[in-house]
Amino acid sequence: MASIDKEALARLAKLSRIEYDPSEEAKLIADLDAILDHFKELQGINTSTVPPMTGGTDLRSVLRADDARENTNRGAGTEAFPKSKDGFLEVPAVFE
Amino acid sequence: MDNLTIASFHKGLIAKEFSAREAAESYFKKIARENPSLNAYLSTAETAALEAADDADARVADARSRGVTDGIPALTGVPLAMKDNILIKGLPATAASKILEGYTASYDAGVTAKLKTAHAVFLGKTNMDEFAMGSSTETSAFGITRNPHDTDRVPGGSSGGSAAAVAADLAVAALGSDTGGSIRQPASLCGIVGFKPTYGAVSRAGLIAMASSLDQIGPLTKTVEDAALLYGTIAGADPLDATSTDEGALAARNLASLPPLADVARLTIGLPKEYFVDGLDKDVAARVQGAIAKLTAMGFSFKEISLPHTRYALSCYYIVMPAEVSSNLARFDGIRYARIPKVSDAVAGKGASLMEVYLKQRGLGLGTEAKRRILLGTFVLSSGYYDAYYEKAQRVRTLITNDFAEAFKKVDAILTPVAPSPAFKIGEKANDPLSMYLEDIFTIPVNLAGLPGLSIPTEPYPLGGEALPVGFQLIGKKWHEADILNIGRHYERN
Numbered sequence: 001m002a003s004i005d006k007e008a009l010a011r012l013a014k015l016s017r018i019e020y021d022p023s024e025e026a027k028l029i030a031d032l033d034a035i036l037d038h039f040k041e042l043q044g045i046n047t048s049t050v051p052p053m054t055g056g057t058d059l060r061s062v063l064r065a066d067d068a069r070e071n072t073n074r075g076a077g078t079e080a081f082p083k084s085k086d087g088f089l090e091v092p093a094v095f096e
Numbered sequence: 097m098d099n100l101t102i103a104s105f106h107k108g109l110i111a112k113e114f115s116a117r118e119a120a121e122s123y124f125k126k127i128a129r130e131n132p133s134l135n136a137y138l139s140t141a142e143t144a145a146l147e148a149a150d151d152a153d154a155r156v157a158d159a160r161s162r163g164v165t166d167g168i169p170a171l172t173g174v175p176l177a178m179k180d181n182i183l184i185k186g187l188p189a190t191a192a193s194k195i196l197e198g199y200t201a202s203y204d205a206g207v208t209a210k211l212k213t214a215h216a217v218f219l220g221k222t223n224m225d226e227f228a229m230g231s232s233t234e235t236s237a238f239g240i241t242r243n244p245h246d247t248d249r250v251p252g253g254s255s256g257g258s259a260a261a262v263a264a265d266l267a268v269a270a271l272g273s274d275t276g277g278s279i280r281q282p283a284s285l286c287g288i289v290g291f292k293p294t295y296g297a298v299s300r301a302g303l304i305a306m307a308s309s310l311d312q313i314g315p316l317t318k319t320v321e322d323a324a325l326l327y328g329t330i331a332g333a334d335p336l337d338a339t340s341t342d343e344g345a346l347a348a349r350n351l352a353s354l355p356p357l358a359d360v361a362r363l364t365i366g367l368p369k370e371y372f373v374d375g376l377d378k379d380v381a382a383r384v385q386g387a388i389a390k391l392t393a394m395g396f397s398f399k400e401i402s403l404p405h406t407r408y409a410l411s412c413y414y415i416v417m418p419a420e421v422s423s424n425l426a427r428f429d430g431i432r433y434a435r436i437p438k439v440s441d442a443v444a445g446k447g448a449s450l451m452e453v454y455l456k457q458r459g460l461g462l463g464t465e466a467k468r469r470i471l472l473g474t475f476v477l478s479s480g481y482y483d484a485y486y487e488k489a490q491r492v493r494t495l496i497t498n499d500f501a502e503a504f505k506k507v508d509a510i511l512t513p514v515a516p517s518p519a520f521k522i523g524e525k526a527n528d529p530l531s532m533y534l535e536d537i538f539t540i541p542v543n544l545a546g547l548p549g550l551s552i553p554t555e556p557y558p559l560g561g562e563a564l565p566v567g568f569q570l571i572g573k574k575w576h577e578a579d580i581l582n583i584g585r586h587y588e589r590n
Contacts, residue, residue, distance in 0.1 A: 002481060009471070016422060016474045017429070017451075018467055019459030031468055031529050032475070038530060039411045042488050045495070052490030053497060056295040056309035056546050057339055064335050076185070076202035082435045091431050092450050 004032045097122050100268050102322040106170050109156060116149035116156070116173030120217050123175045127219065127266050135241045136251075136261040138180050139188050140220035149173060152215045170325045171214035177267035179258050180221040181228055181304040182313065184208050187218075191304045192236035193226045195461025199434040205302025206334040207271060207313050214329050219267055222257030226463045227425065228278055228306045230254050231535035234526050235465045242522070243286060244559055249519040252282030252535075258316045259286040264559065269317040269326055273303055275310045276413055277514075277539025280551035280569060283316055284514035287557030287565030289584070290316050291323040294574050295546030297344025298327075299334030307420035308339075310413075310543040320552060320584035324351045327577065343575045350578040357590075360582045361395035365570075366507030370406035371538055377517040383554040383566040384513050387587075391511075394590055396583070399507055403499040408492050409541040414533060415476050415489035416544070422473030425466065430457020468529065497545040500571075509580050510571040512538050514551045518564035538569060548572045550580045552587060 004012075009029055013020055020028065083090040097114055108114055114122075124142055131137050152173035159165050178184060181191040183201035185208075190196040204212065211218075225235040233241040233256025243251040244264035251260040255272025259282035262270050272279040274292035283290025291314045298313045305311060315326035332345035354360075367388070372381070388398065430436065431450075436457055448456075462470070476485035503510060515535055525532045542549040550570045557565040572580040 002475075002484075004475070008475075012471045012474050012478070015478070016470045017426075017454040017458050018462065018470060019455040020467065021459075024464070024467075028468065028471070032472060034530055035414060035472060036475075039415060039485065042408060042411050042415075042492055043484075045405075045408065045492060047488060047491035047495070050491040050494050052487055053493040054490060055339075056543075064338070073185075073203050080200060080202040080433070082198070082431075082433070089432060092448060092453050094450050 002036060004029050004036065099265050099318070101318050102170060102174050102269055102325045103319070105174050105268055106172070109173050110165050110168065116152040116217060117146060119173065120145050120149040120175050120219065123219055123267065130264060130266060133242065133247065134244060134260050134264055134266070135239050136222055136257045136264065136266055137177065137220045138190065138192065138223050138238055138257065141184070141187050141218055144186065145175070145217050145219055148215070148217045152217065155215055169214040169329070171211060171216040171329050173215060173217060174268050175217045175219050176211065177220060177222045177258055177261040177270035178208070178218055179224055179255050179270070179272045181224060181273060182207060182271060183302040184218055184221070187221060189221065189304065190238070191227045192224045192238055193428070193462065193466065194237040194436065195428045195430060195457065196434050197237070197436070203302060206299030206336060206340070207330045208302060210330050210332070222255070222261055222270060224257055225254035226466050227304065228254040228273055228275055229421070229465045229469055231277070231281055231532055232525065233257060234522065235463055237463055240522060243519045245287060245557065245561070245564060246519065248521055249564070250285070250522055252285035252515070252519065254278040255316060256282045259283055259288060259290070262286070262288050262316050262318060269315060269322050271313060271330070272316050273306070273311055273313050274543065275306050275417065276543050277536040279314050279316060280539050280549055280567070281515045281535060283551040284567030285519040285565060287553050288316060288318055289320050289323050289553070290314070290551040291327060291581070292542065292549045293327060293331065293344055293577055294548045296339045296341050297347070297548070297575070297577065298330050299332070299337040299340045301334050301336035305424040307417040308424065309420060310417060312543070320550070320581060320588050323550070324581045324585065327351070327581070344577070347575050347577045351581060354582060354585050357394060357586050360586055363396065363508040363579055363583065365391065365396055365398050366401035366503055366510045367398055368401050368403045368406065368503070368510060368512060370403050371512040375516065376513060380513055380515070380517060380566050384568045387554045387568045388511065390590065391583070391587065394586065401503045401507060401510070403503060403541070405492065405495045405499050406541060409496055409544060410533060410537055412489045412492040412496060413540045413544060414472070415485050416493060418469040418473030419477050419486050420473070422470045422477065425470055428458070428461070429454050430461055436461050465529070493544050496541055500541070500545045500547060504573050508573070509583060512569045512571065514538060514567040514569045518566055542571055547574060548577045548580060550584055552584050
């Protein structure tokens with residue numbers, strides 16, 4: 001089974017868009033390793049004939065009725081932007 | 097006006113013993129006095145609450161003038177507390193995270209809209225573990241909440257603020273969310289009632305999502321009667337949550353009247369042997385046995401059952417849940433909802449790239465537990481590990497769900513402890529994630545299987561009493577919330 005080393009942690013952190021302080025590194029690795037170690041117990045269970053449960057419910061997917069509804073809350077989303085310009089969300093440049 | 101329940105508030109309001117405004121004002125006075133030491137509320141909403149209370153009073157007066165007070169909804173004017181991950185338009189919603197500090201909700205959650213239709217009053221937003229990740233309310237970015245029964249101890253979590261607010265009578269009742277026990281465990285540790293309905297019974301629209309295949313909103317109340325009333329108000333389908341159905345509302349309709357004990361006692365209760373094992377705190381074991389003895393005396397019969405995959409539930413949950421967390425929390429990028437000003441200023445001056453902003457905002461905005469779970473979730477979903485971890489856990493989840501299905505062929509409800517111990521000391525488990533995760537060992541399987549679960553105090557636990565509160569859990573069949581709520585309603589009357 002897997003364990004986490006410094007490189008693996010750095011890769012996960014980049015994928016997750018999370019910067020961590022070097023002082024957090026050792027404890028993060030130790031904690032994640034202890035948790036992964038706990039997961040080993042699952043490997044002993046034979047699940048070859050068991051279907052995976054892919055959600056919280058066995059109900060079938062429901063589609064919303066295709067009816068026009070009036071938006072009574074127009075503008076509330078854009079007003080909540082922390083920084084906006086001409087009604088748009090202002091973000092740093094995406095392309096270098 | 098102390099220790100009002102939803103039921104006694106309603107009677108008092110109709111009988112003109114007090115107005116909704118007087119009640120709200122009295123609660124705000126109490127909050128001002130006691131919240132600084134408990135930190136149950138992160139924010140209060142006096143202006144909006146008093147406006148809603150006046151509206152409730154006007155409606156009651158109007159109904160009275162027409163002689164139709166019978167039609168007044170049970171929640172009218174009732175002062176409620178709301179967990180800070182459930183949106184109320186115009187009020188803060190931080191989910192106790194720095195990354196959402198300063199965010200104001202731009203719409204009402206589905207449950208908020210239903211409660212507003214019933215003319216309830218929202219006193220404020222309650223503290224919680226950050227993004228509902230924790231079992232002690234210690235991971236909140238805005239300070240710990242203290243247990244009103246012993247302020248050196250945790251109130252449980254993640255809905256610890258809601259539980260403490262109700263236990264200390266800083267609200268008549270509250271809403272929380274439960275992903276692995278976050279309503280039931282704090283209810284048990286604070287000596288109140290906590291109810292997680294069937295997955296899909298209550299809309300999660302406007303709940304800041306943690307793990308979408310597990311999350312469910314439910315009530316924290318002083319009595320089971322109140323839990324039934326509050327549940328009846330919030331249950332039902334919502335077009336904005338495709339997993340919500342009307343099955344839960346149909347179940348709630350059966351709660352309008354309580355069948356006689358002789359009828360309810362025909363339900364057979366199962367005792368899973370895997371839940372009564374060594375390692376359970378002696379006091380918890382004795383009190384839960386006391387509850388079983390009381391139910392036996394009331395006429396209920398018990399049967400030993402087996403849920404053989406119980407021991408794997410914790411591992412299964414700590415794979416499935418972080419996987420969903422890593423995806424759900426990706427939206428908190430420090431760009432859209434709120435920004436940490438210090439970071440924005442620092443990177444803006446340097447013409448930083450979007451990637452640098454993400455890394456910095458999330459790095460500083462998210463707490464240790466949130467980071468740990470996002471990293472873990474990213475790991476179990478990553479190429480090369482997906483089959484061994486995530487898919488394996490999904491298969492084990494099927495086995496756990498099947499265990500319950502088999503058990504429910506033999507019994508109508510299942511009784512277990514809620515938490516392995518009473519409230520623990522602040523700081524006792526904060527640095528050891530695995531020991532904290534074990535707090536939810538009896539509640540997690542219920543979420544994995546999508547079942548309703550109810551936490552009931554084994555006996556009344558008034559504040560200032562000697563004993564730390566202990567609860568027991570009743571687990572019901574899907575959409576059979578009425579079964580466990582009716583057992584609970586009779587339990588608290590006897």
